[in-house]
Amino acid sequence: MELPKDPFMLLSVVNMKLRDGYSGLDALCDDLNLNRKELEEKLLAAGFGYNEELNQFR
Helix, strand or coil: CCCCCCHHHHHHHHHHHHHHHCCCHHHHHHHHCCCHHHHHHHHHHCCCCEECCCCEEC
């Protein structure tokens, strides 16, 4: 899956997918064939970290 380059659009898409269809970040990354570390680094660079309890980036 091609994800948006813009970090705010990326945040929106990832959080929507987590909310609507995945129990956690590992499940999303496995299903969409994404590198979890790279995804987290991109969002962390924009100031967003993954919260497992909420299953979203904040």
